[in-house]
Structures are given as structure tokens and as C-alpha cells.
Amino acid sequence: MVSKEIVGLLLAGGQGSRLGILTTEMAKPAVPYGGKYRIIDFPLSNCINSGIDTVGVFTQYQPLELNAHIGIGKPWDLDRVNGGVTILSPYQKSGNSEWFKGTANAVFQNIHYIDKQNPEYVIILSGDHIYKMDYSKMLDAHKKKNADATISVFEIPLEEAFRFGIMNTEEDGKVYEFEEKPAKPKSNLASMGVYIFTWEVLRQYLIDDNNNKESDYDFGKNIIPNMLKDDKRLFAYSFEGYWKDVGTIQAYWESNMDLIERVPEFNLFEQDWKIYTVNPVMPANLIGPTGSSTHSIVAEGCMVYGSVKNSVIFPGVYIEEGARIEDSIVMSGSYICKNAYIKKSILCEKVRIEEGVNIGLGDDIVNELKPDIYNNGISVIGEKAIVPKDTVIGKNVVIDRDVTADDYENLQVASGATIAKGGTE
């Protein structure tokens, strides 16, 4: 077998709990984004566009959607005879069987997969970020510096540095210190969670880390600090461009809205760095005689007889006459009936909004049950939920998935309320 110079290792097992009901039944990397994509499409497309044709995807939390999406990797041209995409999930072993205990442990448990590819380098990626990056340039830098590890960093405002893992570097980019969420940051270089390692070096660190019962088995918390301790050659690699962690409802919403700008900073229309995904089998969208669409992106299969403004509409959404959608994200297969008004909300897949419903009106009161998740005025309607005729829904409201008309006590759902299947929790 031909050995690969570099193998991609994509950590896609995280829940992304701060995305609330978006991730109840799917892992964060599977969350729909930008009108037709899922978050994982970005690192996967970056891999193939960078010439990396062998990618292991680590899954653990709710992998069904993710597995179905990735399949054998056709959309990314990763259905290869030699290499391609491989889904790596926790498995039973003779002796002890366990879940992936951390990011480094996930890779450790699959050392045999990597050994089989026999690569010189591995690149560790996460399925949490929206960005376009040429990993081959980063690999060039790694080789040029003769590094053991290269960590991709993003310059952030210094006042926000306390929220990130910060790399303190010498002039030539050599990392001398890594601080996780420092109270007094010395630099503004935040780690993006994208690492290139020389495989031989990393392999030993993974084995040693696994033997340490005290470890968190995490790249950021253990492997990188251990390598620094041993004076290994770690270098920062500066990335410039659009890079967003879409880990919270607010960040997710904002990043989607970035796409509708006239010339977005993050442009999905660039032909030389396409983002691939499973394409829906649907006809082109139809804007009806009574329909309109401005400052928005609208995917295939949509039929728009109402008005769409400042919004991102996924495939197969039907918007009836008189319905108005503003500042919102509407996912695949949702149906919006006549004269409904939806403002600054996220509608998950196959939601049904009946006639005359209003969503996103009223005072900005944070969600009572989960104030740390729903606190930016955005209401979220879960998958396959129904909002019955003439219901008025406030801000920061959560309508859980599969909620039906019977679950509503009355037609007024105040800001900050939550409606769950079978009554309020």
C-alpha cells in the first residue's frame, strides 16, 4: 500500500451543548449551516481542497446524522480505493472497552488506523468551525521549520484572549508557552484547534499520555503542554481570514447572517475553494408572483409566495402568501403558512408554522430554564415541532422537537418560556 504523507484526523464526537436543542439528536459537526451545508463540510472540503485524501472522522455523540451525511465520502471525492474517509467510532476490545475519554484518547484508540496509512504527518481538526484554510501551506511551514508540532493560530482582540487557549511565541513563531484561558494574556494568538504533528513524535506522546491515569487525554490540556515541557519544536502558524466557532446560538446565528452580506467576508461562491456537501435532489427555487426575497440566501426546492428578508433558507421550505420571514434561519422541509410572521428565530428541520403565528415578538427576557443558552433574543423551534394557528411566541423561547398543538396551554408563549413534548418541563 502506498503510504500517505499526511492523514487528516477530524474530531467530530462533541455534543456542542451550548447549541441547545440544535444538538439534541445530532453531534455539533452535523448541525446544518448556511442554507445547505453542515458544519463538518468545511473541514472536510478544506481537506480535499488541500490535497488530503485520507481522513479519519472520530464520532461518539449521536453519530447517526453524521454517519448518514458522510457515507462513503462521495460528495467530497473521498470515496477512494486508497485512503478516503473512514468513520472511527468507539469499539469493543478484548480486555477493557471504553468510550473516547478525550481528544487525544480518541486518536490513541485508533493508532492502528493511522499506522496502517503509515503517514509522516497527521493533521488534527475539529468539526466545530466555519473557515476555509489551505492545510497544505501549513504543512509546508511545518516542514520548513522542521517542527514536531505546528499549531494554527488566529489573532483575536487582546481583551477577548482570556476566553481562548493562547500561544506565547518567540519572534520566529516558536511556541514557548501555552496558556488555557489566561487571566492576564501575554499574546493574542488563539489556538484554532488545528494541529499538524510529525506522526512518529505524536505517536509516542499519545502512548505516554494514555499511561498517565491523571490525564484529561486532551490535545490542548495534555499533549501540547507535555511537548512544551520536553522542549519539543512547536511552532505557531498564523491563519488570516474568516474563522468562526459556531458553538453558541448567538454565534451560530451571526455566522449564518454573515453569509447574506453583499460581498460576504466568507464567500461560498468562490469557485477555487468550493465547499462540498450532499446536494439535495430538488428543483431550483421558485419565487412566486406574490413572493419576494431580499438580502437572503435561498436553497433549492424552496417555494416562496411570502416575503423573505435578511434570512437563510434551507432546501425545500414552503412559504405561503402573506407570510414574512425576517432575520431568521429556516432549515430543510419547514412549512410556513399564510400570514405568519417570524422574526429573529431559528426553525429546525420540518417545522410547521400554522396560519397567523407570530414568533420573536415582545421583551427580551432570557430563557427561564436555560438562561446560559438562550439569551440573545433568538427563539428556537425544534425539529418537526408544530406551532398552532395564531400562536404568539416571544423571544428566547424554546419549542422542543416534536411538540404538537396539544402541548400548548394557550396561544400566548411569553418570552423566555419553554414548551416541551408532553407539557412544560
Add this chain to the structure above:
Amino acid sequence: MKTALGIIITGGNNLKLKELSAKRSVSAIAYGGRYRAIDFVLSNMINSGIKKVGVVTQYSYRSLMDHLGSGKEWDLDRKTGGLFLFPPYLSGEGSGWYKGSADGMYHNLSFLKRSKEEYVVIGTGNCIYKMDFKELIDRHEKSNADISVCCRDMSDIDAEEIKHFGMVQIDDNGRIYEMLEKPNNPKGTLASMGIYCLKRTLLMELLEESASKGLYDFVRDILIRKTSELHIKGCVFDGYWRSMSSVPMFYKTNMELLDPAIRKELFLDGGKIFTKVKDEAPAKYNDEANISNSIVADGCIIEGEVINSVLFRGVKVAKGVVIKDSIIMQNTEVMENAKLTNVILDKEVVISEGKELKGESTFPLVVGKRVII
């Protein structure tokens, strides 16, 4: 269900389609913002459980080959069955260009010989319709006919166009007793849709027989010649069906997709219509976009006014542009303040700033591939 294989006859070029067919087979003609005509017959076959399809092609087939590829979009990249492409080939005996539809099939007789399927469904590649061939095969089997020919009342199509169809007369039992190819004065409005069902073994016999007599055309030399000898049954279909055989028909057919009932029949009811998809971003509408009653494919960026039009993927419409009653094919760019009415722009056309083009609703203006105006 009885097993069947599919054969698609992709036809020659068509002078009536002018520039639209100059560089592509009529089966590769664009439709509905993202499709090519052949997607319909092919998807109908797949949705009807046909797992093996031969495509007989001759004229300008590069664009068609490119579109079909390995057949993976139609789930036809199979080890057993799948997609077979039959362009003309050279060999020792009687080879070269196909002289007609029967000749095209005869030259690939080994495809039929090696197959085991009991029935064959033959269709042409340039028509837009949704049909369940399972039902056709069932009806054929029950009727005990030798050949079933799908027919349709074409009274919703312009009389001039009907002259180019094969007109059929059927008796009370549904048997075809007369079939005329492109008559000048057609009797009635019942025409053949170019869709046939028959036993594979019978098809092989008929093809061998006509080849031995130096006859080449399936309609003229087999169906019409043998109308009385064989039991040929007319299977009447009452759904939507269009043949994009001329510029006005191409225009009309594309425009009709703005009708939600037709969109529903073709795309939402029954199986899906599959096509080769390019990975484009969803359509983007900027602030000034003023769009009404139009179809817009992925990859489009709209900043102007678009009314009653069909835009294929990757079309750019700049500010101040007004597009009315037009069909704009893929990757065409319409620059600031251009005005287009009743035009068909083929792919990768560039309309520069302020240009005005106007055709007639009965005869739209056609601009060929990669023309810059």
C-alpha cells in the same frame, strides 16, 4: 414485478432548435433551471425499478456523456446492470454511424442478447414528463399486445408542432390501426409519445429482421410497417408531457414550469428527478433584488429585477437589470442596467452594461453559447 431494461434513444440534432442544439444532443437540452431533458426519462426508469439502462447516442454526444458520466447521480453506477452508453463505433462489418433508431439498437444487439430482463422500455431523451413505467409494463402484460405505444391527446400543443409527431388512430379496444409519421394534415390529436414497451426477445427479432432487409428506423420500418401484422396497443397517458423539439417549444416548456401544478406533478408527486449537480452555494438575493414569479437555481446572485423568468445555476444579475419572460442558462452574466425581454441566453453568455435585447413571446431571441454582447 416483471423485470425490464431501459433503452433511451437520444436522437439526432435538430435544426429547429437552432443554436440550442448546435453543440449538444437534443437530449442534453437544458430545462427548469438545473436539468437536462434526459434526466426525466432516466429518472422515470429508475423510479420504476429499472436497473439497467442503455443510452443510444450519436449526434454531438460529448455534452451528454459528460452529463451522464458513470451514472452515479441516477444510482446507475452498478456492478450488475447500471448505465451503458452506446455511441457509434467502427468494426469489421456494417459499422459506422447509426442510420436510424433501429439501426442504433441493432448495432448494440449484444446488450439485449446478454440481458435476462423480460421486457424492454424504450424512450426518447428529449421529453419532459413523469411516468410510472411499472404501470406501463403491467398494462402491456395484461393486454397481450406485442408492442405497447404510449399515446397522448396533444390538443394542448400548437397545431404546427403536432405536425412533427407520429399520429396514431386507435380502435375501441385500444389497438393502433393506423400510425403516420409527421403527417401534413393530422387526423385527430392523438400522437405517439415515443415510449414503447415490448418483450426483449421480440425486440431482438424485429431488429434482426429489419436489419436483414436494410431498414433502419424503429417507427417507420417496424411500427408503421407492421401495424396490421403485430398487435400494437395504444396506452393513453393523460399527464403533462412536452417534447422540446423547437425553440418555441423549448421556451414554452421551460416557462410552464412556473405553474405550481406542473412543478408538483413533475417534481413533488411520485419519485424524484435526478440530475448531475454541481456544488454551488444556495441562490443569493441582495438588497435590490426584485424578483417575482421566477425560478432561480443555486449559485445565482440576484441584484436586479427578474420577472416571469427561469434562471439556471450560477447566473449573475447586476443592479438595475430588468429581465422579463426570459430563460437564462448557466453561468451567464447580465451586467448593470441591461434589459432583456423574451430572450433565451445559452450558457456563459455575457450581456454588457446597458444592453437591451428583445424577442417576441411567440419567437424568443436566442443567443448562443459563450457569446459576448
